[in-house]
Amino acid sequence: MKRDWLPLALVPAIALAALPLVASPPIWVTLTVAGLAMGMMIFMMASGLTLVFGLMDVMNFAHGVFISVGAYGAASVLIAMKAEVQAPGLAANLAAIGPALLAAVALAGVLGWFFERVVIRPVYGDHLRQILVTMGGLIVVEQLIIVVWGPDVIPLPRPAALTGAFIFGDAAIERYRVLAVVVGLALFGAMWLLLNRTRIGLLVRAGVENAEMVESLGYRIRRLFVGVFVAGSALAGLGGVMWAMYQESLNAQMGMQVMVLIFIVVIIGGLGSVGGCFAGALLVGLTANYTGFLAPKLALGSNILLMVLVLLWRPRGLYPVGK
Amino acid sequence: MIRDLLSGDLPRSRALSAALLLVLAGLALAPFLFPGTRSLDVAAKVCVFVVLVASYDLLLGYTGIVSFAHTMFFGIGGYGIGLAAANWGSSWASLAAGSALALLLAAAVALAVGLLSLRVRAIFFAMITLAVASFFQILASQMSWLTGGEDGVNFNLPRLLHSRLVAYYLVFGSSLALFLLLLRIVNSPFGRVLLSIRENEFRAEALGYRTVYYRTAANCIGALGATAAGLLYAVWLRYTGPAATLSFDIMVDILLMVVIGGMGTMYGAPLGAAIFVLAQTYLRDLMKLASGALEGVPLLPSLLHPDRWLLWLGILFILCVYYFPTGIVGRLRARRA
Numbered sequence: 171m172k173r174d175w176l177p178l179a180l181v182p183a184i185a186l187a188a189l190p191l192v193a194s195p196p197i198w199v200t201l202t203v204a205g206l207a208m209g210m211m212i213f214m215m216a217s218g219l220t221l222v223f224g225l226m227d228v229m230n231f232a233h234g235v236f237i238s239v240g241a242y243g244a245a246s247v248l249i250a251m252k253a254e255v256q257a258p259g260l261a262a263n264l265a266a267i268g269p270a271l272l273a274a275v276a277l278a279g280v281l282g283w284f285f286e287r288v289v290i291r292p293v294y295g296d297h298l299r300q301i302l303v304t305m306g307g308l309i310v311v312e313q314l315i316i317v318v319w320g321p322d323v324i325p326l327p328r329p330a331a332l333t334g335a336f337i338f339g340d341a342a343i344e345r346y347r348v349l350a351v352v353v354g355l356a357l358f359g360a361m362w363l364l365l366n367r368t369r370i371g372l373l374v375r376a377g378v379e380n381a382e383m384v385e386s387l388g389y390r391i392r393r394l395f396v397g398v399f400v401a402g403s404a405l406a407g408l409g410g411v412m413w414a415m416y417q418e419s420l421n422a423q424m425g426m427q428v429m430v431l432i433f434i435v436v437i438i439g440g441l442g443s444v445g446g447c448f449a450g451a452l453l454v455g456l457t458a459n460y461t462g463f464l465a466p467k468l469a470l471g472s473n474i475l476l477m478v479l480v481l482l483w484r485p486r487g488l489y490p491v492g493k
Numbered sequence: 494m495i496r497d498l499l500s501g502d503l504p505r506s507r508a509l510s511a512a513l514l515l516v517l518a519g520l521a522l523a524p525f526l527f528p529g530t531r532s533l534d535v536a537a538k539v540c541v542f543v544v545l546v547a548s549y550d551l552l553l554g555y556t557g558i559v560s561f562a563h564t565m566f567f568g569i570g571g572y573g574i575g576l577a578a579a580n581w582g583s584s585w586a587s588l589a590a591g592s593a594l595a596l597l598l599a600a601a602v603a604l605a606v607g608l609l610s611l612r613v614r615a616i617f618f619a620m621i622t623l624a625v626a627s628f629f630q631i632l633a634s635q636m637s638w639l640t641g642g643e644d645g646v647n648f649n650l651p652r653l654l655h656s657r658l659v660a661y662y663l664v665f666g667s668s669l670a671l672f673l674l675l676l677r678i679v680n681s682p683f684g685r686v687l688l689s690i691r692e693n694e695f696r697a698e699a700l701g702y703r704t705v706y707y708r709t710a711a712n713c714i715g716a717l718g719a720t721a722a723g724l725l726y727a728v729w730l731r732y733t734g735p736a737a738t739l740s741f742d743i744m745v746d747i748l749l750m751v752v753i754g755g756m757g758t759m760y761g762a763p764l765g766a767a768i769f770v771l772a773q774t775y776l777r778d779l780m781k782l783a784s785g786a787l788e789g790v791p792l793l794p795s796l797l798h799p800d801r802w803l804l805w806l807g808i809l810f811i812l813c814v815y816y817f818p819t820g821i822v823g824r825l826r827a828r829r830a
Contacts, residue, residue, distance in 0.1 A: 229616050231623075292815060299814055301559045301619050302748065306811040309745060313804035317795050426741070430627045433620040441616070474628050477621075481609055 177488035181452045188460040196340035201459045207347035209455025210354020214409030216432040216447050218402020224378040224442025224491050226395050228290060231301055232308040233406055234425030239281050240274035240407020241414035242319050245326050247273045255329045263329035278407025279400045286399045315422040323421045326414050350412055358448055378442060434473050438480045440487025449488055500680040504760055509825040513760060516767045520665055524658055537661055539770045540668040541726045546750045547675045547762035548718025554757030555679050556711040557691035558615050562622035563747055565629045566599045566716040568739040570723020575733030578648035585651050592724050596717060603716035607709035630739045645734020664725050671721055676759045687711055749806055752813045755820025764821050777802055
C-alpha cells in the first residue's frame, strides 16, 4: 500500500513556514516545543475517542469526563502526598507521580468500563441517541465530580523536578513540555507497534474495516470493543493528568473545555484514524501556539480556521477511514 | 379554520388537545390569571422557549440531525437587539435594523456550517456545531468592548414596550405566530422530504432529492427560528448576556424539553417548554427545602443542593431517551390508538 505522507509533511511545513514570521529563532524554538507538547497531550486524550469511533462507530460525547475524572483522581493523590511532591529530588517526586498516574488511569478505566456497560451499550448503531445519551452522561458525571470534589478550581502545583526550564543559547524550553513530548511520542510509538505488530492490533484494525467479518471468523468483537473502550478511557485519564499539571489547576468543566479541541483534532484527522489524530493534534498544537504569539486576537479562531481549511481540502479529514 | 391554522396537523388525541388548550389559555391570559413579576417572567420564558424548542425539533425530530449551536443562534438574536438598542438608541428603527442584521448573520453562519459539515456525515455536524458554538461563546465574552463581556448588555426599549403588558403580548403573539409557521413548514412538501431523510437518507437521495440541500435548508430555518426566539427574549428581558442566551446549560435545557415533549412532533414544544420551565422555577425551591431538611446527613444535602439541579436533569434526560423516546405527545397519541 502506498503511504500518504502529505498530511504528516504538513506538520514540519507549518513549523518552517512560521519561522520567518516569528523572526526570532529562540522564540520559534520555544513556541515549537510548546506546540508539540500541547499537541502530544491532545493526542493522548483524543486517540481513544477516534479509535472507539473507528471500531464501534460510537461517538462518545462524554469522552471529556474521563479526562476530568483522571485529573481529579491524580490530584487527590498528589495533594495527599504533598511532602513528596515538593521534595527537591526526582526520586521522591516520582514516588508521588507514579501512584497519581496509576490512580488516574485506573479511575478513568473503571469509569469507562461502567459507562460502556450502562450508558452506551443500549444504543449501539443509533447515532442520534448515542449523541443524546452520552451528552446526558457527560452532564451527570460532571455534576458528580462537583458533588465529590466541590465546585471550586483546585490548584495543582507541578512536582519540583518538573518545574523550570532547559536553556539552550537564547532559547528556554520548559522541562515539563519536554516530558510531555517524550511521553506522547512513546505512547504513539507503543500504540503504533500494538496496532501494527501484534495479533490484537490486527484484530482491532480488521474490526475498524469490517466488524461483521471479524465476528464471522470467530472472534468475539464485543470483548475487543470493551477492551478498546476501557483503554481509550484510561488514556484520556492519563492525558487529563498531564493537561491539568500543564495548566497547574483543574476544575469540573475542564473535560468539556478540552473536548472542543479534541473534536477539532479528531475531525481534522479523519474520524477513526489514529495516524490522522496524531497529525491533527500536532497541527492544532502548533497553530495555536504560533497564532497565540503572532496575533493573540486570532488565537481563538485559529483552530476553527484550521479545521475549515482541512475540510475544504479533504472533506473527510486528513486520513479518511474507509466505510 | 382551525384545521387551516394548524396546517391540517391536528393533535389527534383528546387528552393532548386538552393539555395544549390549557397551555395556550394559561399563556394567553397569564397577565390576568397570575399577576406578579415572577409568574409573568415565567410565562414569557415559556413563550420564548416554545419557539426555541419547536425550531430545534425541526432539526432533531424532523430532520434527524443533532446541532449544539442552537444557543449560538439564540444568542445572535439576543445580541442583535441588545447591541442595536444600546448603540443606536432605543428607537423602533434601530430594533428593526438589529433584528435584520441578526437574522442575516444567523442565516449566513447556518449556511456555512451546514455546507461544510452536512455533506459528509451527520455526526460531523454535531461535533462541528459544538466547536463553533463554544468558539462563539468565547468570542462573546472576550470582545467585551462590544458585548460587555460576561456582564452582558442592558438597554432601553421604545416607550411603548415599557409597559409589561404590551411587551408580554408582543412576545406571546410573535411566539404563537412563529410556532404556527413552523407547524406549517413541517407539514409542507418540504417537511415531508425532511421526514423521508430522517427515515432513510439513502432512499430519499435515490428518489432524486438532494439531501444536502434539504438538510442545509432545515438547518437555516432552525437557526432563524432560534434567532427570532433570541430577539423576543431580549425584548422581554431588556438585557443580553452570555449566561442568558449562550450558555451550554440552555442547550441542555432545550434538549431536555424536546425529548420530554416528544421528538418529531411540533406539539411537544409547548408541552415540554411549559412543564420544564415551571419545574425549573419551582422545583429548585423544593430542592432547597429538601437540602436544608437533610442537613447533617452525609452526601445527601450536596446531592440535593439547588445548584445540583443539572445532575438530576441529566439522569432524567438519559432515562427519557431510553424509556420515553416519543415523549409526552407520543404517549398521549399512542393511548388513543
